[in-house]
Amino acid sequence: MDAARPGPVAILAGGGSLPGALAExxxxxxxxxxxxxxxGFADRRLARRADAVADLLDVKRTLxxxxxxxxSEVALVGAVHRPRPAAVIGAFASFRNRGEIASLLQSGxxxxxTSVLRLLEEQGLTVAGIDRLAPELLxxxxxxxxxxxxxxGAGSIALGLDVLRQLSPFDIGQAAVVCGGRVAAIExxxxxxxxxxxxxxxxxxxxxxxxxxxxxVKTAKAGQDLRIDVPAIGxxxxxxxxxxxxxxxxxxxxxxxxxxxxxxxxxxxxRGLFLIxxxxxxxAEPQP
Amino acid sequence: MDAARPGPVAILAGGGSLPGALAExxxxxxxxxxxxxxxGFADRRLARRADAVADLLDVKRTLxxxxxxxxSEVALVGAVHRPRPAAVIGAFASFRNRGEIASLLQSGxxxxxTSVLRLLEEQGLTVAGIDRLAPELLxxxxxxxxxxxxxxGAGSIALGLDVLRQLSPFDIGQAAVVCGGRVAAIExxxxxxxxxxxxxxxxxxxxxxxxxxxxxVKTAKAGQDLRIDVPAIGxxxxxxxxxxxxxxxxxxxxxxxxxxxxxxxxxxxxRGLFLIxxxxxxxAEPQP
Numbered sequence: 001m002d003a004a005r006p007g008p009v010a011i012l013a014g015g016g017s018l019p020g021a022l023a024e025x026x027x028x029x030x031x032x033x034x035x036x037x038x039x040g041f042a043d044r045r046l047a048r049r050a051d052a053v054a055d056l057l058d059v060k061r062t063l064x065x066x067x068x069x070x071x072s073e074v075a076l077v078g079a080v081h082r083p084r085p086a087a088v089i090g091a092f093a094s095f096r097n098r099g100e101i102a103s104l105l106q107s108g109x110x111x112x113x114t115s116v117l118r119l120l121e122e123q124g125l126t127v128a129g130i131d132r133l134a135p136e137l138l139x140x141x142x143x144x145x146x147x148x149x150x151x152x153g154a155g156s157i158a159l160g161l162d163v164l165r166q167l168s169p170f171d172i173g174q175a176a177v178v179c180g181g182r183v184a185a186i187e188x189x190x191x192x193x194x195x196x197x198x199x200x201x202x203x204x205x206x207x208x209x210x211x212x213x214x215x216x217v218k219t220a221k222a223g224q225d226l227r228i229d230v231p232a233i234g235x236x237x238x239x240x241x242x243x244x245x246x247x248x249x250x251x252x253x254x255x256x257x258x259x260x261x262x263x264x265x266x267x268x269x270x271r272g273l274f275l276i277x278x279x280x281x282x283x284a285e286p287q288p
Numbered sequence: 289m290d291a292a293r294p295g296p297v298a299i300l301a302g303g304g305s306l307p308g309a310l311a312e313x314x315x316x317x318x319x320x321x322x323x324x325x326x327x328g329f330a331d332r333r334l335a336r337r338a339d340a341v342a343d344l345l346d347v348k349r350t351l352x353x354x355x356x357x358x359x360s361e362v363a364l365v366g367a368v369h370r371p372r373p374a375a376v377i378g379a380f381a382s383f384r385n386r387g388e389i390a391s392l393l394q395s396g397x398x399x400x401x402t403s404v405l406r407l408l409e410e411q412g413l414t415v416a417g418i419d420r421l422a423p424e425l426l427x428x429x430x431x432x433x434x435x436x437x438x439x440x441g442a443g444s445i446a447l448g449l450d451v452l453r454q455l456s457p458f459d460i461g462q463a464a465v466v467c468g469g470r471v472a473a474i475e476x477x478x479x480x481x482x483x484x485x486x487x488x489x490x491x492x493x494x495x496x497x498x499x500x501x502x503x504x505v506k507t508a509k510a511g512q513d514l515r516i517d518v519p520a521i522g523x524x525x526x527x528x529x530x531x532x533x534x535x536x537x538x539x540x541x542x543x544x545x546x547x548x549x550x551x552x553x554x555x556x557x558x559r560g561l562f563l564i565x566x567x568x569x570x571x572a573e574p575q576p
Contacts, residue, residue, distance in 0.1 A: 198486070
């Protein structure tokens with residue numbers, strides 16, 4: 001490949017606004033972009049401007065497209081739901097062995113995505129994350145919007161980051177809620193929104209007395225591969241945090257995404273929640 | 289006090305079968321027992337055999353009873369629900385200062401119980417836990433019932449104990465669920481039953497694929513004061529674990545209680561769940 005003229009970036013696009021935002025950011029940098037929109041996931045506007053539309057499970061077609069484009073980097077962005085087991089078996093049958101497929105079906109989404117990543121790399125492709133392709137899309141340091149954290153916020157944020165750091169080796173916990181100096185919830189596979197709904201039900205009860213400066217803290221796990229999963233918040237996160245009685249949200253600088261940033265910040269302002277980017281240790285640090 | 293003839297053990301009895309079980313265990317050891325049954329909490333049979341019935345919030349009466357009995361040890365056992373804030377203020381008004389009461393109302397049950405414990409100690413009383421008074425009531429090592437853990441169980445149990453140990457400094461997490469080599473849930477203030485219901489909803493979905501040997505692991509936090517809170521399981525825990533699709537339950541030896549052990553083990557046998565006591569590091573180890 002000619003180092004002076006890099007090939008295009010190929011975006012394998014799932015749902016949401018992120019694939020479009022990444023394409024725009026890359027074009028602002030003068031990079032050329034090719035997009036595969038996954039049918040049923042990619043949003044309609046993106047699908048119209050995509051270079052190709054493909055079935056998520058038609059692995060061979062996607063690989064053929066990529067081979068034709070000879071991209072410098074491939075990016076996997078946007079939400080896709082895990083397909084049914086039988087569909088996964090069919091899709092991967094020619095590329096993975098039986099034992100590996102069986103273990104994939106037992107494992108979480110992270111491992112499924114890791115397997116996709118490995119498959120792309122075996123084809124000689126380079127997979128890159130938003131942190132490398134367009135870091136300006138990731139959370140910056142400081143307060144977003146008009147609301148500043150209360151005095152109690154700093155301690156709560158530090159406690160939240162601390163518990164998430166301790167949990168890093170366990171493949172659980174991209175997010176936690178701290179309330180009144182106590183960890184009130186740790187996110188499991190249910191996801192951030194379901195965790196916030198749990199806090200909403202508990203908040204103000206005997207089990208979780210209401211407290212000033214309660215906060216949702218979200219960031220990447222130590223060693224998390226941002227090429228396959230970037231922790232994100234958006235307008236819905238803000239709404240659920242407000243409903244749970246929280247004072248605000250803190251996210252890790254350079255490791256998290258604000259989906260639809262303008263709407264998200266406006267929603268936080270409207271609800272009186274603070275939104276802050278806080279420095280955290282690198283997600284690429286080795287795991288214990 | 290005459291060391292050769294210790295005074296009675298005074299049991300301050302909340303709900304459930306534990307206060308009665310403790311009284312029996314003490315009498316088997318030849319100790320004399322005095323019981324204050326808290327009105328509305330202690331079960332009826334226990335209230336009949338109690339030496340006195342008192343309102344939970346009538347702190348002065350309870351202290352007067354204790355002063356009269358001159359017990360060698362006082363035990364706080366059985367469930368009580370946290371009273372309403374106004375009631376707590378009234379009850380503690382003569383014993384605690386305003387700032388302390390305000391902070392109690394903001395804090396969790398643990399801190400409320402810690403304050404009760406301190407108050408008793410200020411009166412010259414010695415508060416003792418089940419671990420000292422009747423350790424035979426706590427979980428023993430090994431398999432209870434007829435079901436043995438599957439091969440996958442050992443790794444899951446070890447992982448669960450490990451995550452709970454890491455969380456010890458954070459005052460969260462007496463229990464966790466491990467499923468397919470991953471931590472599927474960490475217990476927060478919602479309690480074990482609510483956590484198991486969460487796992488039940490998630491289990492078998494894309495977020496938490498069903499896996500062999502999934503397990504509930506429950507034990508004390510490092511440094512947890514067993515005088516005020518002993519992690520427990522009972523027949524309802526077994527029912528909820530079965531409904532969540534778990535293979536069994538592992539509890540920390542000498543740090544946890546099986547409530548109504550015969551019914552609990554029978555329920556586990558009936559549902560095909562294993563129940564096992566596993567050795568853990570001492571709960572009295574210093575916190576980091």
